[in-house]
Amino acid sequence: MALLIQYTLISSAVLILVALGGMFSERSGIINLGLEGIMVFGAMAGAMVMVLAPADMPKGLIVVLTIGAAALAGMLSSLLIAVACINFKADQTLVGTAVNMLATAAATVIIKAFNTVRSNGTDFSAKLDYNRGYKAFIIHTKYIDFNWFEVVALVLLIVATIVFYKTKFALRLRACGEHPQAADSVGINVYAMRYAGVLISGFLAGIGGIIYIAAANSTWHFDYGVAGAGFLALAVMIFGQWKPERIAWSAVLFAVFRSLSNVYTAIGFLHALPISGTVYNMFPYIVSLIVLAFTSKNSRAPKAEGIPYDKGAR
């Protein structure tokens, strides 16, 4: 049971952050399908920091640097989406998909090249091993192991909720996602707001990416990307109706199902059932499909999402 809670906490930290990222972006009017790719970029940058950190570096510094690098990489890669979708009015679905493909391919190429150079041409794999960095994040307690990542996720969730409901900035951002022309008419810079939305999503998804790979594993094969976690987060966001507190609850719900596939062997009665382990892998996806079917009917998606803002349009 402790194991289940542990995995659930990790998965919900990932899903909360990435879904919040998606929320900020969509509230500003940009559908960010590239979350998955941004996560990969964030994960790669964070893992690189953990691998390259010198052995005598204090744990606290590793934690800060890793998360910082992941967030920065996430923001930089989200610029790929921002530039194409905001300035060049590109099809947001296409660009998002392209960023996802780009991320996996780029991560594979970069990590392989990195490994080849580091091992003097004996290691061609796309695998990074960051055991020491992984250990730096763990907080041992008597019953379950916590993780610095969960603390970070909790803090960011609180900050995001406050920002979202209590600041002028978020009000303006949301206006740009509902009716950009109206927002523009009262002097809000729609392009700047949308850039802000996408960059925040990059920041959060980048951190989500490093949590995804480093919270429960000490190695990662980058040719797998992040196995659809970004898309699961989008489902969480829709289920959460683009509101931070609802996103948090739905993320926990999804995380429970996701964790079952990791820990079902340790839970007696589940293990006894004559079901292949792969079935548990399908669970989160099946559940999210069904859940979406029931919640999408009255969905309150931002009105102007997916439509490039054209100053001249009426």
Add this chain to the structure above:
Amino acid sequence: MEEKISFFRRPAVQTILASVLCAVLGILLGYIILLTMNAEHATEGISAILTNFFKFSGNTKVLMKYMGSFLVKSMPLILCAEAILFAYKAGLFNIGAAGQYTVGIIASLYTSLALGWNWFFCVLAAVAAGALWGCIAGVFKAFFNVNEVIAGIMLNWIGLYLCNIILGGAKCMDQTKSETFDIMATNPSAVLPAFMTEFFGGNKYTTIAIPLTIIIAILILVVLNKTTFGYELKATGHNKEAAKYAGMNAKRNIVLTLVISGAISGFAASQLYLTGMEHYTISASVPGMGFSGIAVAFLGGLHPIGTIFAGLFVEYITLGGQYLNTNYYNPQVADLVIAIIIYLCGFVLFFKSFINRPGKVKVNANAEPANTSAKAEEKEV
């Protein structure tokens, strides 16, 4: 001069120009990536990708054999792209094509290896499986208002895990080699009929998949442009509400579009796996064919025939990655180049409106209609 401008303003010319520009820029960026990885061998690397199997051009028989394999691998890619294009014309982004392709693999390999069916029925099974998967996404979209992209992605993963469960069993998979049995040895009746094997240097994998793909591309072209159904699909894609107002059954059209799109994707899987060239191995990620199909469809200017050429090009570059010297580079560089090309396709709209930008304003009344017609063309894309 006047004539030349009208030439460049023709939508077809612009589409081709834009795609070629994307491809060239993509290759150029690929070259820069190679330069940053290893400057010394970059030129050699990019020419290895571009020369590809033509390095065997001294020996016609070998060359044609490679050419045959290249065509066999391109066909499913083109079919996936046709599936995506077809749905896109109706305003649906069928990212679920990857999952529909995956269930197509399940159906074609299970019926052929475990049930020992004849090829014709195996293909039908794959088509039906793909159609079913498309239908699920369509029903979710039409009746529950679930975004087809999200539903498609969830179904992709469900399909992948199903595939691992079903094909991972002892009936289909050689447990020692952990790949599915060789279809040519297990059930030769399930192998697609051969096509011009002699011409392709005795390549045993060239099958009727090649002509069938071309026929399907032409069929799609005809359905989209010459039938009421195609017109309704495009109308729904342009403006759902207007189509509904005009008496078209939007829900039926959504489901039907995704069923057809799924059927084509499922068919695509059968056209590769029933040649015996490809074996399924347990995989942790959804087969990339459906995603590359998105690239191909957009690079092909969302035109059924343009897609054929784009498919050949993308497969050519992917294949080229294998000719890179692995001491300096890894084959995934080719995937990276393709991802860059799709990303660049996002800028096509901008490129077109740049060419179509109204010239220096002559008379205000004249400038207005010119501008709107340019916009109408943009929307058509």
